[in-house]
Amino acid sequence: MPENLFKINAKEYILPGTRACQGCGLSLAYRYALKALRENTIVTLPACCLCVLHGIYPSTPVMIPALNNSFASTAASASGLVAGLQALNRTDTTVVAIAGDGGTFDMGIQALSGAAERGTDFIYVCYDNEGYMNTGTQRSSATPLGALTTTTPIATKQQHKKDFLKIMEAHDIAYLATASPSYPIDLYDKFVKAKKIKGTRYIHLYIPCPPGWAYPPKDTVKMGRLAVETGIAPLFEVENGRFRFTGRSKSIAERGNRLPVINYLEKQGRFKKMNIEQLHQVQHWVDGKWQEYQRRSQE
């Protein structure tokens, strides 16, 4: 495990000049994920921001083999890659499926649930930027309560985010973790660990999105940190049913210095129409989740 950034694999698998937006949180996270996964990896991805990052034919900045597939099929595609590699005795290759929250929480949930239930030997990565950002910031079931999107343009989203981590945990998978590009060592460590584990592994990335969340691109790392520091995006891992806070969330849990959600919400244009009642609802929701995690971390 690297104690600092200098111990991270120095090789780059993404060349500069991708087609991702300025300040894209996914670019950062993907860079560190691939450093941890290394060469012997095949990625499968649906139509999403990552597809854009992978470039326009015939050029790509990514030096890891990747297969584009249709929107609902990411985890099924991974199942096919795993089965094909198994049939050809090439089982040392790590199969990684990566999709956004729309392709995971919404359209891809059937294929993912099926693959997880079958115990498919792959890593599924959901990069959660809390909306259909690639198509222009429409509401998904991962969009938080009170957020403006182009399909909740006036009244804001009226429902809380779907607790997808609970859904994945209910599949009794081999490994589950959350990570943030604002904490690259924690993220890197989790991918290194996931690579070594057999069976279905799920990594949830909280990805700040400047155009979708309406904040300046220079603030991506800050926004990711605030998400963690307010408990909106807790960093943890679950192995064999055992819950463990990691990194910054571990120290917050120990010291009890979690910030109020307003510190995070007020910096994003998408929450500008949020009313005081919604603010309390979000704080209450986050407190409830945090307490549940804290109770589990002490078990």
Place this chain on the structure above:
Amino acid sequence: MSNVQIMTGNQAAAIGAKLSNVQVVAAYPITPQSQLAEIISQYIEGGELKAEYVRVEGEHSALTVCISASTVGARVFTATSANGLLYMHEQLHWAAGSRLPIVMCCVNRGVGAPWTIFNDQQDSISQRDTGWIQIYCRNNQEILDTIIQSYRIAEEVYAPVMVCYDGFVLSHTMMPVDIPDPEKVREFLPPYQAHTILSPEDPRTLNAVLFPWRRANSEGVICDGYMEMRYKLQAALESSPAVIGETNRRFAEVFGRDHGGLSWGYRTEDAELIMTGMGSVASEAMQAADILRDEGIKAGVVGVRVFRPFPAKDLKEAFRGAKGIVIFEKGISYGYEGALCSDLKAAFYGSENQAPVHNYIAGLGGRDVKARELADAARASWMEMQKGIVEKPTTWLNCYTG
């Protein structure tokens, strides 16, 4: 030495897949395909077939598994019916666009709504424009043999092949089938060698986004745009009749059975009235031809075995000399007529063959069609044609239309 056994169409299909040494199978149960998925599970769990079986949670995933497994170089197989095939629709396009040699059985069944579990061909006909080769079988022997042939065809032209056979009429009906010698099949169909595979040794991003125009790569070489890639799929399908014909010829040489390549004929030598169709309805029409011949009408049958690529050239030849054509179809392009009827008439455009064509929609949702009824319909049309009735609205056979 022949090895003839009595079996259903689904059993014949399972044996065809086993003899083709498929490496990855993914399937989801649906009547009347289910038995096929079950038999292959037995082969794999019993160790008779060394393959990975992915028991997926739906047909969309079944074809996706095949697409991805084929992308890393495995020979893959799946099968479905009716709404299962419709659920795959997006991935049918994806498979063909990816130029993968996938073979799938479509055990033909009518589509909902309303529900029917019984046979017609609306399911596969509705997938006509997805870039798949479609082959329609008329008996269980042909199902087994066609699956083996299909891998050879698919792996040569890099296009997926749908092997269609009628639900219940073939899938659940026992017929004698000669099981080919596995060694001879291995010779006829060597292991799959993909020209491109997705691998860490040669990292690529496959099926990336394209702009409308062609673009240069980092070495300045101009590469295909979307339209060029799609043109190549069309060119591959246009070139495939020769491959299908050659594969059929070679198969006949090795195994002694000729299923007719693109189409087949029955008593067509001097036929003036030619009946046509696909699958079991065309098979049934052979009996109808016998009935009409006994009555003194020079009747014959041309069975369309390959619907896509549409064998226009072959069929123009097959129908040469016909003075009347009667088409029986188990599907329709709603708002117009049977798809085979439209295609066939278009094939005759500008040619000397301008025989009248009458179109019958028959057997939807498993409605029984007897040879005698086909003969009655064909005779009625033949008499109308003698009277000069060239055009006639599409007739729904055995259907109470008020």
